[in-house]
Amino acid sequence: MDREIIELGPGWTQCSHYIDKLIKFLEKETDSAFTSEEYMNFYTIVYNMCTQKNPYDFSQQLYQRYRDSFTGYISDKVAPVLLEKNSEAMLHELTLRWENHKLMVRLLSRIFKYLDRYYVSRYNLDYLNDVGLMCFRDIVYEEMKPTMKNAVLSLVLKEREGEQIDRQLVKTVLEIFVEIGLGNMNSYEEDFQKYLLEETSVHYRTKASEWIKEDSCPEYMIKAEKCLELEKDRVNQVQKLEGSGAASASGAEATNLASKQVNSGYLHHSTESRLLECVEDELLAKYEMQLLEKENSGCVALLRDYKKEDLGRMYRLFSRIPKGKEPMAKMLSQHIESEGMAIVKECNERAKAAKLEASTKSKKERRNQESQETVFVKKLIMLHDKYLLYVQECFNNDSLFHKALKDAFENFCDKQVANSTSAELLASFCDNLLKKGSGEKLSGDAIEETFEKVVKLLAYISDKDLYAEFYRKKLSKRLLFDRSANEDHERSMLARLKQQCGAQFTSKMEGMVTDLQLAKDNQARFEQYISTNPEKKPPLDLTVNVLTTGFWPSYPQNDLAVPESMSKSIDIFKEFYDLKTKHRRLKWVFTLGTCQIKGRFGSPKEKRYDLIMNTMQAATLMLFNDEEMLSFAEVRDRLNLPQEDVFRLLHSLSCAKHQLLVKEPSGKTVRSTDQFKLNTMFQDRMSKIRVSLPPLEQEKKKVMDDVDKDRRYAIDAAVVRTMKARKVLKHAELMAEVVTQLNQMFKPDVKMIKKRIEDLITREYLERDPENPQVFKYLA
Template sequence: MDREIIELQPGWEKCRMYINKLIAFLEKETESAFTSEEYMSFYTIVYNMCTQKNPYDFSQELYQRYRDSFTGYISERVAPALQEKNGEAMLHELTMRWENHKLMVRLLSRIFKYLDRYYVSRYNLDYLNDVGLMCFRDIVYEYMKPTMKNAVLSMVLKEREGEQIDRQLVKTVLEIFVEIGLGNMKNYEEDFEKYILEETSLHYRTKASEWIEDDSCPAYMIKAEKCLELEKDRVNQQQQVEGAGGASAKDADGASKQVNSGYFHHTTESRLLDCVEDELLAKYEMQLLEKENSGCVALLREDKKEDLARMYRLFSRIPKGKEPVAKMLSKHIESEGMAMVKECNERAEQAKAEALTKSKKERRNQESQETVFVKRLIKLHDKYLLYVQECFDNDALFHKALKEAFENFCHKQVANCACSELLASFCDNLLKKGSGEKLSGDAIEETFEKICKLLAYISDKDMYAEFYRKKLSKRLLFDRSANEDHERSMLARLKQQCGPQFTSKMEGMLTDLQVAKDNQGRFEQHLEKNPEKKPPLDLSVLVLTQGFWPSYPVNTMIIPDEMEKGIEIFKEFYDLKTKHRKLTWVFTLGVCHLSGRFGSPREKKYNFQMNTMQAAVMMLFNSEEKLSFGEVRDRLKLDDADVIRLLHSLSCAKYKLLLKNPPGKTVSKTDIFELNTKFQDKMARIRIPLPPVEQEKKKVAEIVHADRRYQIDAAIVRIMKARKVLKHSELMTETVTQLSSSFKPDVKTIKKRIMDLIERDFLERDKNDPQLFRYLA
């Protein structure tokens, strides 16, 4: 059966009836829009009018009258209602009308939905939902937007001044700016955002000019941080609503409720905060940092960690804002370090002057200024490393500032010692028996870690390595190392910090010493099996590999027959093991234990520990009552300087085993010496030290500088061999870079080494360009 044709006018009158009923509901003239039956009747009428065959397809007419329904309602009812109100009352009216309008659009677009499906798609027209919103935009929004904008700006300003406002109202109004753009943010950005950004800049410009004059730096930063938090809170962001007891509140479906904490659109956040940061921070950064009694330096000086952390947080927000803070930190640390160096030097001079009036025991118990300096250096580094970690969020820029500051004063001389030597001596005290503080194993390991961190700031690491190696050799050879595990632990840290080449010789020393001890064990087993070859005295020999250990002076002295026979027996044993190695005896490192009776008539027995060369001198007096300086020298075949050191240690030091004639505190070549038969001491075991060779520090420096020449030569040849041709400036740069992990080479020294390599035909200058070098294969 054919469907009854619906004419345009009668059909639209029925539609108009339902639309009027919806308008009456929106205007609160009735309690409901229409029932479900009315809704279906309305939908059916529209559907039938759009699906009738031509000329009764009224899709075009319905599309136009759909639009006219909105324009008529908005023009007659909505616009006049809004024009009657101002300010916040107008905004309330606007939001109510906007919600009503969206409801009307939603309902009518569903009823006219068939138009969207076919007619709109076919002719590429605006969708029904967009048509409804555009009607509101063209009639209400375009006329009201200046008033809307001003009213919202006024409310935001009130809130910034501390007043309470209806945030939900502001948020809803700003949503109109967004939604009216139909997916495009142009309306929101041009009609509202640019104005709020201008007002924000103006507002905080005024506030900043007041605060910078009246407030201290910490007070200003607290206000600035609070303002940034409040502005961020004004941005529309979703947050969990917390229920009682900390649990998140749930809606009827069990889902967590969400609320809007702000009203600006989330796209405004970055630009809004940029305005605040620019006005409060960027424009006044240096003025804040340089405030005399409350700026960055004052906060560092007074240990205001919380304020420093806030300063970092704030100035991290602006471009290059951290750099001035990092520079001030570096200068402050450097000034503290330089003051520490100066104070330590002054105290060292004072201690040197007071040493003349103090007893040996007082001087021994007094901690050296060098040790005090290293402890203070560790404490200073710990303090500011903690600042970098806690206040400056482990920022690489501040780690660099810390590094530069320490590098700038760690190369200074302290009590006539380089920092590298001080660190090596400090480590020696930690690792040596019977010296330094009694620290637990964990405390020693922690100190090792801190020493290695300081070592990273020292440019002459090779100098540290040589001093450390010298002191390590003495600890190992004279059995003064407190703990071998600690020795290896320290070497492992140095290896990690400076590379395997840095510690290769030191690790070789530990291994070599163990091999030497095993060899001594085999020697003792050999003597047990061959008792007829037992030497006339107990003999312990350490055979060491020369390449691992520091160089020591070798004296070809004539030793007593008992010692000589023992050496011959050991050589015979060693030759059984290998005939390809030559033994060189270093008597300066030997230790002898002598026993003797002194007193009248020699009733007390003493055990003396002394150097092999000292023991050789004392054994001369077994057969002679008196010997002159010359006789001692000729019998031992030693240099005058060595004889003076030996005789001085035995006749002029604390323990006078020999009597010198004439008496005095110095040894001359005309002196006569005899055994002190009346020697007495309350101790039965006595160690007789041998004075150190003078200028040992100078010899270490000479060794290091000689090694540096070889390293520079090797680096230059290595670079040129790879590059073949290179400019002077590039060669200098690459050489410094390659060697920087060990030491910082001097430019003049590099130039000298280049000239030496040219003379030795490793390099040549280009004939046309003297700044260009060529490698000669």
């Protein structure tokens, strides 16, 4: 059975009836649009009119009349009402009309859906939903957008000034700007956002010009941070109504809580970055240096007064702007450097004052006075701890501020203090920590923590090789003279140095520690050898530390003529050692030896003393077992020592604290014409006495010479290594490569590098290019 043909006139009359009913519902003239039966009837009429065969397919006419329905309704009912209203009242009416319009579009586009499926797709026309929105755009939006924009901006300004506004109203209006763009943001950006950003700049430009004059830096930053928070809050974000939120709920409770979320902001989320950039530019970028340099409240004042919260806020704010952190980091570096230089100056002045006061203070007072290296290093540690905490807590561990800290410390850590380098002072400080009887008693954890801080300071010292040599010298004395307080601490410090500076840095020091352990094992075997061979028992109790020459610092050696009992003991040990190995030669270093001898002094009642002294001192003193008096020359000849060593020995025994010998004529200096005899009247309240031998004055110079020699070898190795890999290289490139390789251990002198290159040319490792003297070639 054929379907009855619906003509265009009667068919559209029925459609108009339903459309008029929908309009009356939107205008609140009736309580409902149409029933389900009416809806289906309306849909069926449209469907039939679109699916009839030509010439009764009215798809084109229905598509046009669908558009005309919206155009007529908006022109007659919507536009006149909106044009009568202004400001906020207009916005309320607009949102109502917009919601009505969207409802009308939604309902009619569903009823005319068949057009979308076939007719629109076939002829590439606008979809029905878009047609409805375009009608509103062309008639209402284009006419009203300046008024809409001004009204919204007025509300935003009110809120910025502290008034309460209807955020939901503003949000709905701005959704019109977004939705009217039909999928793109052009309308929102061109018709609203552009003007919002301009108004924002003007508003905050005015505020900033007032605040910068009236407020301190912290007060200004608090206001700026608050403004940024408020602007961010104006962007459409989800917030929870209840404090506990859905995070603490489960199941149905979580669903209910989630449904109670609201959009607190009203600006489109795409506005956030540009809006905040605008505020940041006006409040922060334009006034950064003024804020940082504000007297009594700028960056330096905050650093000086330990205002961590304000510094943290300053970092957060200036991190938001391009290159905003660089001026802060530069100020931090300059401030740390000024404090560091003040410490250097103070310690130098203290050293001069201490030198002047030394003659007026007793020995006990001088002994109790804290050494200059301890004072200096402690102050550096405190300074580093303070500003490292700033970097960690206030500047979020930012690498830029770590670099600022590093640059500042590098600038003053290499300064000389009391005629000593920082490397020497740091090594001496470590020595005081690790040796027995140090003035300051620290717990194990405190010592480990101090080790960690010392190693951090070492990273800022350019002459790390100088520190290594001083440390090695002091380590050797601690090990050889049993002055090390704790072997675990020694190994812990070496482990930290190895981690910081590499395995090559600590290889010799680790070898020294290992040598001492092997020496103990060797001594145990020697004692076992004696016990199994009683006839080999030495006349003296002998302990020998056999050391590997390559690990230990070089020490002055001599051909000391030791007493017969010592000589026999040495021969017995040598005989034992030769049984173990015949490929190693023992060299006896008497300058490092220690003896404990017994002596009786005092008259008429003698007192027995245990004297602990250097081997050379003991050999000198034992000469007086057989002779009542000896001249300087006789002592020198019998000991077979250089004259300068004999001066030191006799001075330590006759002019120092424990005068075991009497010098004639008396005096505080030793001359080559003096005569010496045993001090039979010597007395001391202690029965066990340590007789010290003053160190050689040139010991420090020797360390510097050794380091200088090692540096020459290091430069030679770096040059040869580089040229071997590259074969041909320009002078500038070779210099840069060598400096880069050596910078980890010391800061090489350019003149020294040039000198070593010339030496290598002389020794035929390199040659200059005949055509270009600035180019070097490697000679295989």
